[in-house]
Amino acid sequence: MSEQDNLQDADGKLTINENKSAKVEVLETQEETSDHPDKIQDNVSDEIEANAPELTSDNEEQASVSEEDSNVSTETKKDAHVDEIEESNAEDAEDESNSERHSLEEKDYHAMSMEQLVIEFEKLLKHQKIQTIKSHVDEIKSEFNSKFTEVLEEKKEDFLNDGGDEIDFYYTSPAKKEFNTLYKEYRNGLNAYYKNLEANLKANLETRLQIIEEIKGLINVEENINTTYKHFKDLQEQWRNAGPIPRDKYNNAWNTYHHHVEIFYDFLHLNRDLRDMDFKHNLDQKLKIIERAEELAKDDNVNRSFRELQVLHKMWKEDLGPVDKEHREAIWERFSNATKTIHDKRQAYYADLDKAYEKNLERKEGIIEQINTVANDQGNTHQAWQKKIKTIEALRQEFFNAGKVPIKVNEATWSKFKEAVRVFNRKKNAFYKGLKKDQYDNLQKKLELIKIAEDNKDSDDFETVTPLMKKIQSDWKKIGHVPRKDSDKIWKKFKAACNHYFDRVHEQRKLENKDLYDAFDKKVKLLDAIKNLKLTGKSEADIETIKKKISDWKALGSVPYNKRYIEGKFNKALDEVFNKLKMDKSEVEMIKFENKLENLSQPDDTRLLDNEHNFIRKKIDEVKSEINQLENNLQFFSNVDDDNPLVKDVLNNIEKHKDNLNVWEEKLKKLKDMY
Incomplete structure (x- = not known):
């Protein structure tokens, strides 16, 4: 596809061919604007500056553009809005993959946890080119380190509060280890990329300087002008395909190239037809570029407009040659005006963005005040502190979700937030440190009760030891909490000692009151029989059966005092049986009452x-x-x-x-x- 095919379609309208777009990369402008708070400088040139090729002293005269030369292009007279475009395209000239990083989705890394940041980092390494993710990695690294530092300080404070020595403190986490591994992989990959890029930049610069020398030599060649013109067009195509060069050499190299291209066109006065044909073609294409730029100036999507405008400037500068002198100033002025309109709209957009950042700042300062209020709350119980901890966690997440703030106050705001959380954590740690001390004291008290229980669990002096064992059980209930890790263990020991003693007491009482316990065992069996009693449906016979069971029950005699609950179960079972009788309810009620009276009747006790x-x-x-x-x-x-x-x-x-x-x-x- 020819240069002309890249610039116009069948209808003569300006287009940007996909292949041309692939070659002329577009920069995401949000990070290129020097006065934007989120600007992240691309330091590619800094990485390679020490070894970047310089124009030799022999070439300096050739590379400079004489201000007295009548052919100096109007396009070299730059304004701020054009400088911004030139700087962005210069960065592309150094590394054409720079623009790919701006196609990456912008994410709010500030609102992510450490684990989420690690996941995002891993995705970038797996799915994106290493040279395109620098700004994203830098932001992820900054957010991860800030969050890990906050956790590290909390862990260190807890360690010191527990009596640890600062020199012995060490803490890491699975997320931190994984992040370090990913970052090492990223740095190794990036270093390898820049090493290869440096070599390519040097070679490409040498190629471009050689092309300039060949263009300079065309005016001294004694050959057919058509052959010379074809050679010139070949050199132009070689220039377009020569690849990226160091950013700091880009404008100088292009100006030198453009200067000698214009000299060649002046040389073409020997064949005005060829020169005029090229001038006309360049004018037609530049007018189409201007028309497209003026359309973009009406687009409300300022970032999209600016990205395409960069491509138009690069096409204007690299793909097209000069036009007739009488048109140069007018068309450049028109193109520059459209560029300025887009630039001004973009500056207004970022001004509005700054206002949004100011609102985010107000929100974050309000959250910090809320954290301070919670930290100063006087509630000093475990339940109160648990509630405050949940509140602080919610406020921390709200802070992270509040969005970006102006860059000039970002660090100060983050420091205020960390200090507010740190104050809260200090008070929380102080409370739980005191609570741990109380729990440790309680642990010692319960261990003493365990010792008493174990020392007396095999005693035969039941009359003396039984009140003692009951007392220590009561004392145990009055003692507060112990450390969670000890709670179950000491309770099992204490319970085992007490149960062992009282099992022996009960066994002794059973021996002393064998008849009472035997009566209890028999009544348990009789109770089961009454519950499963089947009635015949004949009232008189059934009443006799029930009375017989009642008589048998009474014949068994008394049970131990602590087993007398079985009498209530017996009466309840009788009620259920009586309710099944097919006879007058009043009569049944009197039979039940007579049985109850016999149970109530006690010798010498009315x-x-x-x-x-x-x-x-x-x-x-x-x-x-x-x-x-x-x-x-x-x-x-x-x-x-x-x-x-x-x-x-x-x-x-x-x-x-x-x-x-x-x-x-x-x-x-x-x-x-x-x-």
Whole structure:
């Protein structure tokens, strides 16, 4: 594809061919603007400057452009907005892969954790060219080191608070180890790349200087002008394909090249047709470039416009030759004006971005104030500190998510944030240091109780040791927390010693009260039998069976005092059996009550009977009161038939309460017979 094919399509409109775009790399401008707060300088030229090829003294005269020369291009008169483009393209001239780094997605590394930063670093190394990720790696490194330093300081403070010696402190993490490995891989790869780049830059510069020398020599060649012109076009194509050269040599080399190209065109006055044809072609293409630049000046996407504008400037400068002198100043002025419009819009865009950064700064300063407030909170319990720790974690994450701040205050803001968190951590550590001391004291107290328990667990002096063992169990409950790592271990030791002693006490009591424990064991079996009792459905026979079980139960006698709960289980099981009987409920209730009275009857002790007597009297009074209330309610229905549903409901309730009253009065009669 020819140069003309790259510059225009079938309709004559300006295009940027994909192959040309691949050769003429575009820089992401956000990082190239010197006054933008997030500018990251590309130090490629610094890396190779010491060994970059210099123009020799023999070439200096040839490389300089005489200000007195009438052919000096208007394009050499630069303004700030053009300088910005020139500087960006000069960087591309040194390393054409520079622009690839600007196609990488911008990410908020500040909001990422150390583990997330390691993942992002690894992705860059695996999927991007080593020379294109410098700014991203630098930002990842800065954020990772800041976060790791914060953690390191916390760990060191904890270590010293626990009594450690500063000289013995060491801390790392899996994330830190992985980051170091990735960074070493990155540095090795980058060094190898720059070593190879340096050699290529030297060779390419020599090639370009040789091309300039050959162009200079064309005007002294005695040959057919058409042959000379074809040789000149070949040299131009070689220039375009000569590859990147050192940034600091780019403009000087181009100006020298352009100067001698213009001299050659002046030489072509011997054949004005060839020169005029080239001038006309260059003018047509530069006008198309201008038209495209003016379209871009109306685009609101300033970064996209600036990137394409860089390509247009490079095409103007490298792909096209001069135009007739009468047009040079006018077309350059027009192109420069379009460039200035885009430059000014871009500066306004970054001014607005700076305002957004100022708002982010306000948010971050507010978060720092909140952290200070939490740190000064007077809550001094474990629960209070746990709540504060969660609050601080949320505020830290909010700080990281708040976005970038102006570069001039970035470091100061980060320092204020770290100091606020550090103050909180110091107070937290001081609290837990005191808590650990209390827990250690509690541990010593519990260890002393364990010693007492183990020293007495095999004692036969039950009368003396039993109160002692009960006391130390009570003391254990009153002692506060111990370190978590010791809690389960010491509890198991204490519990084992106490259980061992009381198992021996219980065994001794069983021997002393063998009859009572035997009765308990038999009642357990009888209780299971009553729970599984199958009734025949014949009331009299079933009642006899139940009475027989009751009699058998009583015959077994008393149980140990601490086993008397079984009597309650027996009564509950009887209630369930009685409820299954197919007989009048009042009669069943009286049978159950008679059994209950026998259990309440104790020789020389009427307290249980007295309590039951009082309970029954109270129930009788309550039922009578309910009946009186219902009968009074009937007064409201004096003119209503007895068939009325409301009246019938009240009458039914009165009858039920009277039946209930009869049962309670019968119980009271039975109870009086017991005295």
